Amino acid sequence: MITYTFLQQYWWFLIALLGGLLVFLLFVQGGNALIFLAGKNEVQRQLIVNSTGRKWELTFTTLVTFGGAFFASFPLFYSTSFGGAYWVWILILITFVFQAVSYEFQSKAGNILGKRTFRIFLTLNGCLAPLLIGTAVGTFFTGSAFLVNKSAVGDIAAPVISRWANGWHGLEAVANPFNVEFGLMVMFLAVCLGALYMINNIEDKELSVSLRRSLLICFGGFLLMLVMVLIQFITMEGYAVDAGGVVVMEKGKYLHNLIQMPVVLIMFLLGAVMLVAGVVMTLVKKEFNRGIWLSGPGTVLAVMAIFMIAGYNGTAYYPSTADIQSSLTLSNSCSSEFTLKTMAVVSLIIPFVVAYIAYFWRQMDKKSLTKDELENSDKY
Amino acid sequence: MVESALVGWSRAQFALTAAYHWIFVPLTLGLAIIMAVMETIYVVKKDEFWKHTAKFWMKLFAINFAVGIATGIILEFEFGTNWSNYSWFVGDIFGAPLAIEGIFAFFMEATFFAVMFFGWDKVSKKFHLLSTWLVGIGASISALWILVANAWMQHPVGMDFNPDTVRHEMVDFWALVLNPVAVSKFFHAVFSGWMTGAIFAIGISCWYLLKKRETRFALSSIRVAAVVGIIGTFAVMLSGDSSGIHVGKYQPMKLAAAEGLDDGGTRAPFSIVPGIEIPGMLSILATHDINGYVPGINDIIEGYTTPDGDVYLSAEDKMEKGRTALSAFADYTRLKNTDPEAAAEARHILDENVEYFGYGYIDSPEELVPNVPLIYWLFRVMVFFGTFLLILMLFVLWMEWKGRLSNMKWLQWISLLSIPLVYLCGQAGWIVAEAGRQPWTIEGLLPVNAAVSSVSVGAVQTTFFIFVAIFTLFLAIELRILIKAIKQGPKIEE
Numbered sequence: 001m002i003t004y005t006f007l008q009q010y011w012w013f014l015i016a017l018l019g020g021l022l023v024f025l026l027f028v029q030g031g032n033a034l035i036f037l038a039g040k041n042e043v044q045r046q047l048i049v050n051s052t053g054r055k056w057e058l059t060f061t062t063l064v065t066f067g068g069a070f071f072a073s074f075p076l077f078y079s080t081s082f083g084g085a086y087w088v089w090i091l092i093l094i095t096f097v098f099q100a101v102s103y104e105f106q107s108k109a110g111n112i113l114g115k116r117t118f119r120i121f122l123t124l125n126g127c128l129a130p131l132l133i134g135t136a137v138g139t140f141f142t143g144s145a146f147l148v149n150k151s152a153v154g155d156i157a158a159p160v161i162s163r164w165a166n167g168w169h170g171l172e173a174v175a176n177p178f179n180v181e182f183g184l185m186v187m188f189l190a191v192c193l194g195a196l197y198m199i200n201n202i203e204d205k206e207l208s209v210s211l212r213r214s215l216l217i218c219f220g221g222f223l224l225m226l227v228m229v230l231i232q233f234i235t236m237e238g239y240a241v242d243a244g245g246v247v248v249m250e251k252g253k254y255l256h257n258l259i260q261m262p263v264v265l266i267m268f269l270l271g272a273v274m275l276v277a278g279v280v281m282t283l284v285k286k287e288f289n290r291g292i293w294l295s296g297p298g299t300v301l302a303v304m305a306i307f308m309i310a311g312y313n314g315t316a317y318y319p320s321t322a323d324i325q326s327s328l329t330l331s332n333s334c335s336s337e338f339t340l341k342t343m344a345v346v347s348l349i350i351p352f353v354v355a356y357i358a359y360f361w362r363q364m365d366k367k368s369l370t371k372d373e374l375e376n377s378d379k380y
Numbered sequence: 381m382v383e384s385a386l387v388g389w390s391r392a393q394f395a396l397t398a399a400y401h402w403i404f405v406p407l408t409l410g411l412a413i414i415m416a417v418m419e420t421i422y423v424v425k426k427d428e429f430w431k432h433t434a435k436f437w438m439k440l441f442a443i444n445f446a447v448g449i450a451t452g453i454i455l456e457f458e459f460g461t462n463w464s465n466y467s468w469f470v471g472d473i474f475g476a477p478l479a480i481e482g483i484f485a486f487f488m489e490a491t492f493f494a495v496m497f498f499g500w501d502k503v504s505k506k507f508h509l510l511s512t513w514l515v516g517i518g519a520s521i522s523a524l525w526i527l528v529a530n531a532w533m534q535h536p537v538g539m540d541f542n543p544d545t546v547r548h549e550m551v552d553f554w555a556l557v558l559n560p561v562a563v564s565k566f567f568h569a570v571f572s573g574w575m576t577g578a579i580f581a582i583g584i585s586c587w588y589l590l591k592k593r594e595t596r597f598a599l600s601s602i603r604v605a606a607v608v609g610i611i612g613t614f615a616v617m618l619s620g621d622s623s624g625i626h627v628g629k630y631q632p633m634k635l636a637a638a639e640g641l642d643d644g645g646t647r648a649p650f651s652i653v654p655g656i657e658i659p660g661m662l663s664i665l666a667t668h669d670i671n672g673y674v675p676g677i678n679d680i681i682e683g684y685t686t687p688d689g690d691v692y693l694s695a696e697d698k699m700e701k702g703r704t705a706l707s708a709f710a711d712y713t714r715l716k717n718t719d720p721e722a723a724a725e726a727r728h729i730l731d732e733n734v735e736y737f738g739y740g741y742i743d744s745p746e747e748l749v750p751n752v753p754l755i756y757w758l759f760r761v762m763v764f765f766g767t768f769l770l771i772l773m774l775f776v777l778w779m780e781w782k783g784r785l786s787n788m789k790w791l792q793w794i795s796l797l798s799i800p801l802v803y804l805c806g807q808a809g810w811i812v813a814e815a816g817r818q819p820w821t822i823e824g825l826l827p828v829n830a831a832v833s834s835v836s837v838g839a840v841q842t843t844f845f846i847f848v849a850i851f852t853l854f855l856a857i858e859l860r861i862l863i864k865a866i867k868q869g870p871k872i873e874e
Contacts, residue, residue: 054498057449057490064453065482071460072479075471075547082457083464083833090461090843093454094850100450101854104442110864112857150546153469153830154710156703156741160834161468161546169835335472336542336549346480353487360491364502378497 007340008330009312011073014347016307018066019137020300023186025059026130027292028052030194032099033126033187035119038195038210043371045119046379051201051369052194053103053380058357060100072343076148076333077318080162084146085136085170092132099125103380126194127187134186136170138179140310141254143239143319145172148326165322178236181228188222192279193299196292199282203368212283219279234258239319239327247316247327257309264312268305274298389840390462390832393847395814397455399807400851404448406806409523409570410577410608411441412516416509417604423509429872433597434512436870437581442497443861447854454847462840466821466831473539473550474529481525488518523570531562533822534813535630541734543712543727548825561626567619571612572809576802578609579769582776583799584866586792589785597870599780606777613770621665627816628666628674631823634816635666636677637752638759644676646687653760677752681745695745702739705730709737738820741830750818758808765801765808772798 031052039045071078082089098121105111106118145165153159166172173179195215199208238253250256258265278295281288311317316327334340367373415437422430456478460467467474495503495511503511538555539548550556582605585598627635636644639651639662647670650661663672673686683694693701711726742748776795779785785792817823821831 054494057493058487060449060453061482061486061490064456064486065479067456067460068475068479068482070475071467071471072475075468075475078460078471078475079464079467082460083462083467083835086461086833086835086839086843089457090846093457094846096453097450097850100453101446101857104446105857105861108443108861108865109868110857110860112860150468151710151713153465153546154706154713156706159465159741159830160832161465163834167836169839335475336545338553339472339476339550342550342553343476343479346476346483349483353483357487357491360495364494364499366502377501 002341002344004337004340005331007337007344008334010344011069011334011340012307012311012317012330013304014350015066015069015073016304016311017300018062018069019307020303022059022062022066022133023130023189023303024193024296024299025055025062026133026186026190027193027197027296028056028059029099029126029129030187030190030192031126031198032122032194033191034194034198034211034214035123035126038198038207038214040206040210043374044204044207044210046374047202047204047207047369047371048198049103049106049119049122050374050379051198054364055197056099056103060096063096073335073340074328074330074333075335076162077328080146080148080328080333081136081144081318083162084164085139085144085173086164087168088132088136088170088173092129092136095125095128095132099129107380126190130187130190131183133183135173135179135183137186137306138176138182139173140317140319141182141233141236141238142173142176142178143321143327144170145322146320146326147323148320148328178229178232181225181232185222185225185229188218188225189275189299191218192222193292193295196278196282196295200289200292201365201369203370208289212286215279216283219283239316239324241314241316241327241329243314245329245332247319247324247329249324253315254309257313257315260313261308264305264308267301267308271298271301271303271305275302383837384829385837386835386840387829387832389837389844391828393462393840393844394455394458396844396847396851397451397458398810398814400855401448401451401455402806402810403803403855404444404451405519405523406569406573406576406803407444407580408441408448408519409516409573410575410580410612411437411444412512412519412577413574414577414581414601414605414608415441416513416516417608418601419509419512421604423505429596429600432870432872433600436597436872437601438496438512439865440584440862443858443865445493447858450854451851462833462835463821463831464833466826468547469826469831470536470539470548470822472547473532473536473556476550476553477525477529477532477556481522485518485522485525488514489522492518520570523573524566527565527569528557528559528562530813531559531565532556533820534565534817535559535561535626536822536825541737543709543730544716546709546713560622561630564619564622564626567615568623568809571615571619572806574608574612575616575766575769576806578605578612578773579795579798579802581605582609582773583796586795587866588869589792590789590796594869594872595786597872599785602776602780602785606773606780609773610770610777613766613773616766617770624665625668631817632675633677633680633748633750634755634812636675636680637750637755637816638812639674640752640756641674641676642678644674644679644684646671646673648672648674651756677749681748695739695742695748698736698739699742699745701733701736702742704740705733705737706740708733735824738822738825738827738830741827742819747819747827750816755812755816759812762805762808762812765805769798769802769805 035045035048039048102118102121106115147163150161195211199211234255237249237251240248240250240253275295275298278291282291311330316329318328320326415434418430418434492511492514496515537559538552540551542549582602585601588594588598647660648662649657649659651657660670662674663670666674675684681695685691708726708729712723715723819827821828
């Protein structure tokens, strides 16, 4: 039976899936973060840019679709977070805007700012975008300072539904160490995925050695942040929603969610094991270059599990620290049953979309990228 | 109290982003078709010349495409960052087309764009051709869904107001998709893209003719572009005609403003410029009947009755009903958990007046009149230059057919100098459509002052100037790169 509650959960599942795919596809950003660190000469930098450059639009599109899906299914989040945490989202958007033009412009004659500047833009996007997105997702657990009052629509003088409770408009998120650690964790993960992707996608022995060295360092950073985040994650107070829709603080809420949802726990553990295995096997075996195909899907599973912990099992996924009852839950922030049902029918196309992307990905990446290919064909 | 400065700067930021976005999108829509036709000729004729011709236009397409994407992402998220009230109040309807656009169109464009550029030696010829067409089709599907969303803002259909969730909710998806305004808007916007691509390609090709280089490439490109452009322009005219009917029916104030028509009536005249009119023409354009009734600005403000006996309320009456609806909504919200009977009465009053809910936020009837001179003149810019460009394309194609174009320097110069005109037409058209809807974000439902986010004026001013700087920088770089690439030329052996 397709109930309204089922549809809300289904759409949160899709948001989680898109979130997971987005973090996986942040390997493009992670790869770009290594342009100057791993790319020791012009040829290597060109290989890096052209390797990530053939996938950047998928990451961009996934980000846009993630936003569109959130708008369609949970419009109160779109309204509250984007309109409230104004500066965080504007900063994220600006980094992506610079990335969008940098591939195409960097090597073209007449680009005014020069190749190096555009590559710096790519590197900045590579570091800042995952860091900021991760920090923003951290607030799904620590909360943000906002107030929601839908009745305000009846107030002619001030008909604003969602208000931010301070003038920082989202920048205050960095004052909470958990958010920053979460952001750093996502940033290091993106760089690990970027290195793994390029080890698989580029055929260049020297660059491969350099990428494996970067992978080792960033994996260390990732593990450190992961441990710090996990310790706080399982001990922190969470925002629980009771049967009447009242939001209350619950000690160890997110740990309880993991235990009470064994499927999610298995997803998280399986995802984490795959992620770590992909990296470790790449670091241990010199000839092994398929780590991305373990760590990538592992990332998708783990991130999906994190989103599920944030939204399922009676949890407020976007909590308010200014007024706990303003916290956003799946039921108080979602679209109508009709819209969710209509969009659920639309979502049936997603497997087809994923299938054709996978097919053409394989067609394009059957052969690894080489210096020769760059010399003899179209390139950025 | 919502500050008018906040509304003004938020509108300015959105207008800035949309205007920049529409510099890049129409060229994407038009060039996509032109280069797909060229590659099709290559695959059919197996002539390498057409491959190189298509690849040259693809190179220009890619330079332009990147900035279109950059401005597009800002536009999507600005609905949330700057119009957060809007995002909740109508997000139940408006979010759906944006999500569908992402799922259906953006992934198609992203996947096949990479194949189109880097797949020449990786996939078969026919598969590559399919990818090129799919990039163009993806861009058009993207336009379809964003225009479905925009058309809903011009003529909201398929929804009901729910006072419990305090928003409008979708009740008929197909009414939204098949909204007659959406259909005409889609064809009008997409085919105006074909015009843009065609004028751009003809203008650049004429530059090569002026320089007496790449002659075969230039003449071949002109032939393809002119055919695409002429088809596109006739489609623009047809869809513009149905758009006129829709505006007359659903947005009479916009039509009256576009015509500078203070007092309407039957056999309404069409103003060519102030003082020169064609009697009865506006009635024909707006109703397809010379005796059709077209209300003027004063009629709409003061209320009017059509010759058929249909009565339209004055602005004051609508505002009064709007305030009643808002007051009934406040009562319903306050009483629904404590006094069900009184709440039911309030709900009844709300239902009776909900059609005018948005008018409750309007302070004075004058607010309901958009900027008349701006809309009046930009409408004429769009129509006059659009007509000129059609004549130009027909003449250029005819001269090329006769084999005389290569020697007609003056026509080559006019074609080259006409490139900015097609952009002017597109920008003018969108300003008429959007500024003509003021003060509404959604016609009759939600004015801009009730749709805006609660952020400081200073924050929006700051981001406005940041975006001015970024977009202008990108435009300057793009133009410089395009000019360099054009000067370098396709380098095809002839």
